[in-house]
Amino acid sequence: MNSGNDEAITVDKFPFGENSNSATPLVVETRGLKKTYFGKVDVPVLHGLNIRIHAREFVAVIGQSGSGKSTLLNILGALDVPTGGTVLINGTDISTLDEDELARLRSDDVGFIFQAHYLLNEFTCLENALMPITIRHGEANEEQTNRVLHLLNRVGLGDQINKHPDEMSGGQNQRCAIVRSLANAPKIILADEPTGNLDSRSGEEVFAMMREMNRESGVAFVMITHDDRLANAADRILLIEDGNIREISKEEHRREALRISKQSGD
Amino acid sequence: MKSLFGIFISALVPKKFRFEFQLALRHLLSGGSQTLLTISAVGAGVIIVIFITSLIFGLEEMMTNLLTESIPHVVVQVKDPKPDGLQDAENPVSNKIEQQTSQLKFIDNGEQVVRTIRGLPNVRGVTSVVSGQGFASKGANPVGVAVIGAEPELLDEITPVTKDLVEGKYRGLGSDEIVIDTELAKDLNVNVGDRIHLTSSSGQADSFSIKGIYDRGQGRGSAYVTLRNGQSLFGLGTSINVIYIKIYDIYDVEDLSNTIMTLTPYEAKPWTKDFSRFLTNIRMMEASAYLISIFSLIASAFAIASVLVVSVLQKSAQIGILKSMGARQQQILTVFIFEGLGVAILGSALGALIGMTIVYLISLLKRSDAVIGGEPASLFPVKILPVYIGAAILAAIISTVIAAVLPARRAAKLNPVDVMR
Numbered sequence A: 001m002n003s004g005n006d007e008a009i010t011v012d013k014f015p016f017g018e019n020s021n022s023a024t025p026l027v028v029e030t031r032g033l034k035k036t037y038f039g040k041v042d043v044p045v046l047h048g049l050n051i052r053i054h055a056r057e058f059v060a061v062i063g064q065s066g067s068g069k070s071t072l073l074n075i076l077g078a079l080d081v082p083t084g085g086t087v088l089i090n091g092t093d094i095s096t097l098d099e100d101e102l103a104r105l106r107s108d109d110v111g112f113i114f115q116a117h118y119l120l121n122e123f124t125c126l127e128n129a130l131m132p133i134t135i136r137h138g139e140a141n142e143e144q145t146n147r148v149l150h151l152l153n154r155v156g157l158g159d160q161i162n163k164h165p166d167e168m169s170g171g172q173n174q175r176c177a178i179v180r181s182l183a184n185a186p187k188i189i190l191a192d193e194p195t196g197n198l199d200s201r202s203g204e205e206v207f208a209m210m211r212e213m214n215r216e217s218g219v220a221f222v223m224i225t226h227d228d229r230l231a232n233a234a235d236r237i238l239l240i241e242d243g244n245i246r247e248i249s250k251e252e253h254r255r256e257a258l259r260i261s262k263q264s265g266d
Numbered sequence B: 001m002k003s004l005f006g007i008f009i010s011a012l013v014p015k016k017f018r019f020e021f022q023l024a025l026r027h028l029l030s031g032g033s034q035t036l037l038t039i040s041a042v043g044a045g046v047i048i049v050i051f052i053t054s055l056i057f058g059l060e061e062m063m064t065n066l067l068t069e070s071i072p073h074v075v076v077q078v079k080d081p082k083p084d085g086l087q088d089a090e091n092p093v094s095n096k097i098e099q100q101t102s103q104l105k106f107i108d109n110g111e112q113v114v115r116t117i118r119g120l121p122n123v124r125g126v127t128s129v130v131s132g133q134g135f136a137s138k139g140a141n142p143v144g145v146a147v148i149g150a151e152p153e154l155l156d157e158i159t160p161v162t163k164d165l166v167e168g169k170y171r172g173l174g175s176d177e178i179v180i181d182t183e184l185a186k187d188l189n190v191n192v193g194d195r196i197h198l199t200s201s202s203g204q205a206d207s208f209s210i211k212g213i214y215d216r217g218q219g220r221g222s223a224y225v226t227l228r229n230g231q232s233l234f235g236l237g238t239s240i241n242v243i244y245i246k247i248y249d250i251y252d253v254e255d256l257s258n259t260i261m262t263l264t265p266y267e268a269k270p271w272t273k274d275f276s277r278f279l280t281n282i283r284m285m286e287a288s289a290y291l292i293s294i295f296s297l298i299a300s301a302f303a304i305a306s307v308l309v310v311s312v313l314q315k316s317a318q319i320g321i322l323k324s325m326g327a328r329q330q331q332i333l334t335v336f337i338f339e340g341l342g343v344a345i346l347g348s349a350l351g352a353l354i355g356m357t358i359v360y361l362i363s364l365l366k367r368s369d370a371v372i373g374g375e376p377a378s379l380f381p382v383k384i385l386p387v388y389i390g391a392a393i394l395a396a397i398i399s400t401v402i403a404a405v406l407p408a409r410r411a412a413k414l415n416p417v418d419v420m421r
Helices: A069-076 A099-109 A125-137 A142-154 A170-182 A200-217 A228-232 A250-263 B004-012 B015-031 B033-068 B110-118 B152-156 B182-188 B227-233 B250-263 B276-314 B316-324 B329-364 B386-413
Strands: A026-037 A043-054 A058-063 A084-089 A110-113 A188-192 A220-224 A236-241 A244-248 B074-077 B123-137 B142-149 B165-168 B177-181 B195-200 B205-214 B222-225 B242-247 B267-270
Touching: A026 A069, A026 A220, A043 A069, A043 A084, A043 A220, A043 A244, A058 A069, A058 A200, A058 A228, A069 A084, A069 A188, A069 A220, A099 A110, A099 A125, A099 B316, A099 B329, A110 A170, A125 A142, A125 A170, A125 B015, A142 A170, A142 A200, A170 A188, A170 A200, A188 A200, A200 A220, A200 A228, A228 A250, A236 A250, A244 A250, B004 B015, B015 B033, B015 B329, B033 B276, B033 B329, B033 B386, B074 B250, B110 B123, B110 B242, B123 B152, B123 B182, B123 B227, B142 B182, B142 B195, B142 B227, B177 B182, B177 B195, B182 B205, B205 B227, B222 B227, B242 B250, B250 B267, B276 B316, B276 B329, B276 B386, B316 B329, B329 B386
Parallel strands: A058 A220, A058 A236, A110 A188, A188 A220, B142 B222, B177 B205
Antiparallel strands: A026 A043, A026 A084, A236 A244, B074 B242, B074 B267, B123 B142, B123 B195, B123 B242, B165 B205, B177 B222, B195 B205
């Protein structure tokens, strides 16, 4: 790509037809987002990103290892703080929030799915799925419990709800983690290689679930992936390269993937 | 859907803390042997505290009782006048201070003073006494003896005679009767029923029939007559010269003596004045009990802190995911405080139970040198003080929670980005 000037590129191309753009609210927006890790040698990771993600979108983020994908995701989810620029989540500038307000924001507006499911072994599948509600409210009420039960049924875990994570398969655990990320009905779900630990079949199942949840509830997804097929199934693809981000077309992505696979001699 | 246990939690734990409580509980339950170990550490601390305090306070009580049961706790008498010596400046014949003569100084409003003292707090018993020196004789050889004239029933409450009797009786002492100790009986070669002659230091004399003989095993004791006989022996008329007081809390004696001295013109001497070294020893024993208690609690607190530090390390990824789901720092802190609290409550309850059982079992051990027919004395004089058990539990809980705070704060401050790689 034409690396060159400091003028950051705004990535905001809404995929659902020209006229629906204004009607769909902006969920996450970054302006000139920068992140540098300070240490013996300062490592600049993100060089000023402008990203806009709307409700109902399913965005794949690709890039080589160490390109800053996870860092970006953590910042979008208010887990990490940028060293420059602004992050707006659901319209709120997160730099204005204190520790407790950030926690509340993570609870209400953001869901996380990680490569490892990180379910709590001390709790059952249902209890794990209800965890964000329990954290937020102390206890889930009947309506919340029913909603989560419905979601568990939807992802095919209806008969697993009383099992503990170590009694379920990797795919089942990851599906439970998806339901958990949806428990508080967030605006956006940030998924960091959610299928990375799964075999390809379970991975596809899990991805299909996420896509379905995205279509059904309208929650936006930002998914980091190394799987080119999954990236191609997203609404749009963002490539992080040399600390910058740009949107690439699926055609371009296919060419890029081919080039990389040739380079690495696959 | 809700288990019985779930209902129990809903009833007991405020909704605000249910997440923290649930998580702490699951941590403890899934901790298994680790949880048992920490509970045992707290329990051991509490057991040591209960054991040491029961033993030392029991010993202290036994020693103090042995010492004070036969003496009055406060003795009220007329103040010694300052010896004159050089003050007689007009005729300074000699500046040698004269020894006080054995002349008795008397309390003439005795009954009124006794009534005043009886109304004071902490007073268990008060009695008027005539006390002086005399000679007892049976035939030729007179033997020096301390004479105490008092009402037997009242004196028995204060410096018991009846319980040390080896022969005869003290209660119901008649007007010409006397109770003496075995030493005097041996010296005079007399027995119950014999008559002896008594001459007081102020010259009056009378003869008495021996009603009882006692033995305290403390060397030469006093000879006991009625108050009336004492008054006439020492020529006091209806006056007395000493008031004996027994109190409930023997360590609170100074206050009482001071009160008496402000209310009356007499000197009130607390028992502690004669036994200051004994008291110092008692205080040192107490201090060592407290020190041992504190150190054992500190040791168990360290054990708990180290287990919790490891537990926080093990759970750092979990803490990270909880924070990514919106758990606040305060919530994570509370989880680990609850864990510490749970360990503390279970451990100290267990420790108190085992500690009290041990102390009870020890109190059953009897000394082998018991007298035939007599009640065998305990091998270990233990004393279970509920207030110390309560204090031990409270101290264990507080030290455990303090030990939990440090790792808990560390857990709360963990950065989810750092722990979920």
